[in-house]
Every structure is written in structure tokens, then in C-alpha cells.
Amino acid sequence: MFRISGARLLVLNRLIASNRVKFAGVLAADLLGIRYTIVRFDPVMACNLRCGMCYFSDETWYRENVGSRFTPEQMTRIAEIFFPEALQLYVGCGSEPTMWKGYPDIVGIAKTKGVPFVSLVTNAQLLNRAAVEALVGHRLDEITISVHGTRQDMYESLMKGAKWQRLHDNLALIDAVRREKNSSLPKIRLNYTVNNDNVEQMAELMAVFGQYGIDTIQIRPIADLGNTTYQDKDLTESLPVYEAGIRRLQKECAQAGTVLLANLTDPLFEQNNTQSVVYENAVLRYVSPQRVWVKDYNPQQESYQTLKKRTGFRKRLLRWVVSGSRELEHTTMLTTSKVL
Numbered sequence: 001m002f003r004i005s006g007a008r009l010l011v012l013n014r015l016i017a018s019n020r021v022k023f024a025g026v027l028a029a030d031l032l033g034i035r036y037t038i039v040r041f042d043p044v045m046a047c048n049l050r051c052g053m054c055y056f057s058d059e060t061w062y063r064e065n066v067g068s069r070f071t072p073e074q075m076t077r078i079a080e081i082f083f084p085e086a087l088q089l090y091v092g093c094g095s096e097p098t099m100w101k102g103y104p105d106i107v108g109i110a111k112t113k114g115v116p117f118v119s120l121v122t123n124a125q126l127l128n129r130a131a132v133e134a135l136v137g138h139r140l141d142e143i144t145i146s147v148h149g150t151r152q153d154m155y156e157s158l159m160k161g162a163k164w165q166r167l168h169d170n171l172a173l174i175d176a177v178r179r180e181k182n183s184s185l186p187k188i189r190l191n192y193t194v195n196n197d198n199v200e201q202m203a204e205l206m207a208v209f210g211q212y213g214i215d216t217i218q219i220r221p222i223a224d225l226g227n228t229t230y231q232d233k234d235l236t237e238s239l240p241v242y243e244a245g246i247r248r249l250q251k252e253c254a255q256a257g258t259v260l261l262a263n264l265t266d267p268l269f270e271q272n273n274t275q276s277v278v279y280e281n282a283v284l285r286y287v288s289p290q291r292v293w294v295k296d297y298n299p300q301q302e303s304y305q306t307l308k309k310r311t312g313f314r315k316r317l318l319r320w321v322v323s324g325s326r327e328l329e330h331t332t333m334l335t336t337s338k339v340l
């Protein structure tokens with residue numbers, strides 16, 4: 001397979017403003033066998049927690065969605081189909097990957113298949129030494145850990161079922177195993193979802209967790225994920241506190257060499273994000289036991305190439321290259337999901 005580095009493609013994506021040109025790039029990559037997809041993979045629809053801002057706290061959603069999982073054989077098939085084309089793989093996107101027995105093996109398979117960037121997105125509560133050693137051994141690139149409070153009571157009340165001490169123990173464990181194996185990987189990313197109750201605590205992220213060698217802090221304003229137990233979803237009144245907190249974090253992250261990713265331009269999600277059109281319609285492959293990329297795709301019975309042909313994937317790309325993608329832009333605004 002022809003190779004181009006993931007970092008270069010991402011830089012190209014930022015430099016190119018035109019969605020038509022981007023769709024043309026995707027079409028070319030698909031025809032030439034260049035990696036271009038971002039695979040978001042949930043091996044199991046389950047979580048050990050019931051976070052108040054998450055659909056796992058919505059009883060109706062829970063009843064209708066939780067419980068399905070891939071078998072190891074199905075997992076192998078998914079890897080055969082999607083990993084050779086993947087530039088990036090995120091394991092655990094809308095669900096908790098450590099609930100899938102043998103989850104470190106997914107990282108190992110992805111690395112064997114040459115996926116340049118592999119990330120595990122987790123609440124970190126179920127990690128243990130054997131798993132962390134396996135992940136470091138497989139050269140996992142990044143581990144993203146959800147942390148929605150910087151003090152015990154807030155953390156444990158927003159992340160129902162999680163234990164504050166276990167979070168600290170497991171952050172220390174990852175950092176210790178990295179040192180023992182003389183590895184800079186996985187990078188540790190903290191993911192903090194901001195609401196009106198935890199917005200003040202957000203500024204303390206580096207003070208509380210900086211000791212564990214945090215590489216990236218990502219701040220996400222709360223998004224509406226349905227009938228969740230946490231219902232106070234309008235951040236408007238907290239914006240001054242939010243902005244002040246980000247400014248403090250900017251200083252502390254700069255001093256520590258930590259990357260800060262924070263939404264300062266549109267924290268209330270009021271603008272139409274036309275940048276995500278190509279990502280959502282051509283680059284993203286969301287794979288879970290409920291849906292393998294597109295509706296009704298059964299990877300045990302149909303090849304990936306046949307699927308692309310049957311669904312007119314390349315024809316659609318060509319149409320968006322030639323005629324533009326205005327019709328997609330409104331839809332994208334309505335359907336963009338927010339990863340927890």
C-alpha cells in the first residue's frame with residue numbers, strides 16, 4: 001500500500017479550505033489505496049459507569065441500546081476490513097472499551113496492521129497493571145481519560161460509579177509503566193466536559209493531575225445528549241468563568257509543555273461547522289455492534305469493496321467533487337455527535 005504520514009494528511013486537511021478539494025483527495029486516496037479513514041470503534045455497548053451528562057444515564061436509551069458486543073471472530077473481521085485503510089483508530093468512542101475482554105489485543109492488532117495512530121478512550125476505572133503493560137508493549141499512541149471534576153465529590157457525583165482514588169491510582173500506574181519501559185507512549189490526554197457545576201474546578205486540572213505527566217488537556221463544553229440525569233445544559237451564564245479558567249490553564253499548560261485543546265470560539269455550539277462535512281461523510285468509519293459504518297452492513301457476508309460499490313460510495317464522492325456539498329452542511333450541523 002502507498003503510504004503518506006498521518007501528520008502530513010492532517011496538516012493538509014487544515015490548509016485546504018475547500019470541501020470539494022478535500023472530497024477529491026479522499027476519492028484519490030480511496031482509489032490509490034492510501035490510508036485516509038478515521039475509525040471510531042466501540043467493541044461493546046456497555047459501560048461500568050452512569051455519568052450524569054451521558055446517555056448511559058438515560059434509562060430509555062440504556063434499555064434499548066446496552067448489551068451487544070463483538071465476538072473475537074467478528075473483531076478479527078472488523079480489523080481485516082477497516083484497519084488497513086485507517087489513518088487513526090479510536091477504541092472506545094460512545095461506550096467503554098475496557099468492558100470488552102482482551103481489549104489491549106485490539107491495539108496490538110491495529111499496530112500489526114500498521115495503523116499509524118491508535119488511541120484508547122476510557123474512564124480508566126477498570127485498568128490494571130497487566131493491561132497497562134500490554135498497552136505500552138503494543139505502543140498505544142494515546143490514552144484519553146474522561147475526568148469531569150477535579151475534586152472527589154464533584155468527580156464521583158458526575159461520574160456515577162467511579163472512584164476518585166482509583167482514578168489517581170491508575171493515572172500513576174500508566175505513568176509508572178511508561179517510565180519502567182522507558183517509553184514516552186501512550187501520551188495521556190484528559191477529557192473534561194464542562195457544565196455549570198464543574199466549570200470553576202476546570203481551572204485546577206493541571207494543579208491536581210499535572211503530577212502524572214499529562215500530555216494533553218481537552219476541554220469540551222457540555223452537549224445535549226438526550227434525557228440524561230444531568231439536565232442543566234445551558235452554559236451561557238458560566239461563560240466568564242469558563243473563559244477565565246481557560247486562560248489560567250493556558251498559562252499552566254504552556255509552563256508544563258502540555259497541549260491544551262479548548263473551544264473558545266463557539267462554546268455554545270451556535271455555529272454551523274462546515275469543516276466536519278468531509279469528515280462525517282467520507283472519512284469517518286464508526287463501527288459498533290449496532291452498526292458497522294453504514295446501516296445494514298454485515299461484514300461477515302459482504303466484502304468492503306462490494307459494499308462501497310453497492311452503496312455508490314465513490315460515485316457520491318465524485319458528485320461532491322463536481323457539484324459541491326452544500327446540501328450536506330445543514331445536515332451535518334444537526335447530526336454532529338459529541339464524543340464524551
Ligand code: SF4
Binds near residue numbers: 051055057094095340
Ligand atoms: S461518559 Fe464515558 S464513562 Fe461515563 S457513562 Fe458515558 S461512556 Fe461511560
